[in-house]
Amino acid sequence: MTRYLMICNAYPTRDKVYANGFLHRRVKAYQTYGIEVDVIVMTTRVMKDRFHDGVHIKYMDQHQVASFLKENHYPTVLFHFINPKMFHGITQLPKAERPNIVVWLHGFEAEAWHRRYYNFLSDIESLDAMLERKDTVFETQRSFLREIMTSSDYSIRFVYVSRRFKELYVDPYTGVVPKEYYIIPNIVDDQLFPYRQKVKTDRLNLCSIRPYTARNYANDLTVDFIMALSRKRYFSKLTFDLYGDGPLFEVVTEPLKRYGNVNLHQSFVPQNEIPDIHESHGVFICPTRHDSQGVSIGEAMSSGLVPLSNDVGGVPEFVEHGKTGMLAPRDDVETMVENFDHLYKHPKTFMEMSAEASRSIHRQAGVEAVIKQEMEVIQNGWS
Amino acid sequence: MAGVDWKKAYHDLESHIEHIMKETSTLVHNAVPELRINEVARNDQNGLLEIIIDATGARMKYALYLIDRTGKHETIKRPYQQSNTFLLDVPGGKYTLQAFVQEDGAADQTASVKINFRHDRVDDDE
Known part of the structure; x- marks a missing residue:
């Protein structure tokens, strides 16, 4: 059986189940289609090999990867969250011995330094640190991406998780478009998040499941949205459940404590518990300032929730406003309220949207849809 | 490209x-700039002691105490005023100056500094 190699910056283990969990789901899905993948996690720490849920994980630095690749031949190497150190081992191989390469671009590794400005404007030290990283880390990364996107020394393909992510963020950042690229979203696991039919009253139960670690998750907009909605006559009929944890949780959610119908659950939600939360709600509050795809939005849609989000980044490629969800312009709380108001007043529309959201995301990003495309990219058509 | x-x-x-x-x-x-006194300057203005309080803040007002360290003269207390400059007619001697700055409308936002100095008065007729 042909084995492939995945090189990444983090991979789940028993101790850290959620570190890049979506990579593990990918590897497990490949296994069901007969593809076995070895995993290398880049690290300078000395760590023993681990086995997690049937996957062999090695931990190596760039030099060890280079030695490993010289001694072990893989037809194709798969990169996630690539950087120059991760790629070093490939450059050390003679050109004729280099494997085929597939590089997935997910977000921060292929974006300009200023994209998430709201995360470093809170104090001058953070801003100064980012300005320094602009010239060191980001320029190095940009040059590296440009190099591998244009070099004829590698047989290389690129996978972007959304077209808007590619065209609005990555293309202008690198200034080049690779010869071979594909647009394939991350998996939205329709098996873990099956559609469960909603009833009209489910639209009165809204939930949010988000990290409270950075402002790009826009939890402040969730709070502003609920506070604006509290002026509606029907507000007391609604229930809100906010799940998540992080340094920003308490300060951001503080204004909501006065509302008896807002339940704050300060905890990280294990992924296997999310479907149950989805089952008891009908609307998913998910404003965002930055998302190359919005996997958690997709998961809620898969379960049959109608998402309330923003026309930002890759989100509009997965949420069609008025058909599979409701989108407001960026930072526009007033429109978010109008959007929910529409759902409240049109329960039939809510029901239709719920079903269509699930169908749509399954078609676009379900396990079978994504894995078939990825297998095609990994295995076929290499010259 | x-x-x-x-x-x-x-x-x-x-x-x-x-x-x-x-x-x-x-x-x-x-x-909001943090309220603070940067410097207190002293000059002789035709025999008078000129005190200038240089501070950072918003909509500030200034006051001072001038304490005679020998105890011969009563402490001079100048109440809060808009100008940062004070002109004092005091004899030469050793003094402690306590300068205050406050943000207008925020009595709880006050900064102060104390300095000791010797004032050598130069009279016009000398």
């Missing part, structure tokens, strides 16, 4: 910059 939709990217960047500027506007509006 061929393939990058620069026009589309430029429009997105314009929107991005607008949001950065809005964020900056909020930060600037909410930025």
